[in-house]
Amino acid sequence: MKLDHPPTQQNLVKRLRRIEGQVRGVQAMITEQRDCHEIFQQLTAIQSAMRSVSLHLLESSASTCFQDLSDTENLHDRELLLKDILTLVKKAS
Numbered sequence: 001m002k003l004d005h006p007p008t009q010q011n012l013v014k015r016l017r018r019i020e021g022q023v024r025g026v027q028a029m030i031t032e033q034r035d036c037h038e039i040f041q042q043l044t045a046i047q048s049a050m051r052s053v054s055l056h057l058l059e060s061s062a063s064t065c066f067q068d069l070s071d072t073e074n075l076h077d078r079e080l081l082l083k084d085i086l087t088l089v090k091k092a093s
Contacts, residue, residue: 022042026046054092
């Protein structure tokens with residue numbers, strides 16, 4: 001599976017850059033010896049944002065792959081794709 005949809009690529013890169021900024025912010029918070037509660041709150045927000053990016057990528061990939069397979073009647077390919085997607089979902093959980 002490849003990500004060849006430019007609007008989705010741009011959206012994901014934009015989200016990841018925002019997350020990158022959040023991570024740098026947490027690094028600064030640690031260096032500045034900020035309150036642990038504040039740091040933990042930011043780390044939780046980063047985890048949530050990463051989960052959102054992962055799900056968005058998975059949704060986009062699954063949608064594209066199933067559309068590509070809709071032209072064929074190959075049941076075996078569909079089963080393999082579904083297995084692969086379910087494996088990715090389990091890893092993301």
